[in-house]
Amino acid sequence: MEMVAASKMRRAVAAVLAIRPYAHSAWNILTNLAEAFERYRTGLLAVREVKKILMIVVTPNRGLCGGFNSQLMKKVIEQVKNPGSLKINRVGNQRIESKTPDEEIVIDFVTIGKKGASAVRKLGKNIIATFDDLSYLPKAEDVRPLARLVMDEYQAEKYDKVVIVYSDYISTINQQAKLRQILPISKVDIEKQLADMDMLAEEVGLARERIEYKVEPAPREVLASIWPRLVEMQIYHAILESNASKESARMVAMRNATDAAEDMVSNLTLIFNQLRQAGITQEIAEISAGRAALEE
Secondary structure (H helix, E strand, C coil): CHHHHHHHHHHHHHHHHHHHHHHHHHHHHHHHCHHHCCCCCCHHHCCCCCCEEEEEEECCCCCCCCCHHHHHHHHHHHHHHCHHHHHEEEECCEEEECCCCHHHCEEEEEEECHHHHHHHHHCCCCEEEECHHHHCCCCHHHHHHHHHHHHHHHHCCCCCEEEEEEEEEEECCEEEEEEEEEECCCHHHHHHHHHHHHHHHHHHCCCCCCCCCCCCCCHHHHHHHHHHHHHHHHHHHHHHHHHHHHHHHHHHHHHHHHHHHHHHHHHHHHHHHHHHHHHHHHHHHHHHHHHHHHHC
């Protein structure tokens, strides 16, 4: 199982490293177009008072990956119990905080992976959709139905905010549970994402550039085309990061299990040899005692 996990980990890590240059460039372009954000606060950019939240949770279909699932669900439970930070929407440098009490905030879920769906059901929360097939190396087009569902629900004003909980791949032994805002699209959140990406940019030789763009035919038309691609890419990138994290955690867990099994075999072998030696010693003692009795 360790060897299988290692093979899957190599493919998952290769996939996430391949998507990072594209993700970094997309964040960079959108940051440079940030001046247009404030002019067109409609559709996917519309900011409303937060009353209903849609949370996307990215988890595996199976366990056997150490504390990976529990760390993700701990992040989810923290947000469900204390939704204060989720009640804030940003417009430029302004913070719009919802006046709705925490206990009246409604959080619905979209789950990716069976483990997340099972855990959310135990919390007694509503799941509007489950995508189990996206839990391992999906293609970009596989994510579009999920992205379209999220965008349609937001534009229909069924939800005032969309966030995603996933695990960020740092290294084989280091994965971090993250919560990112998907909608409304926020310059502040994009810059946070870029800051995290910049820490990993040296791996692929990326540098952050500041460029002024001339937008044609019109900013509204261009932005309307860019935003859906951005939402798809955000979700796709998060899934690939979680897949790499999951397979790394599983490989480490299976390696630890292998080491523990070897230690158990060694300990049991020692105990067996001690018992065997004790039996031999007892038999020799009984034979010696019997011979001494006969000689008397």
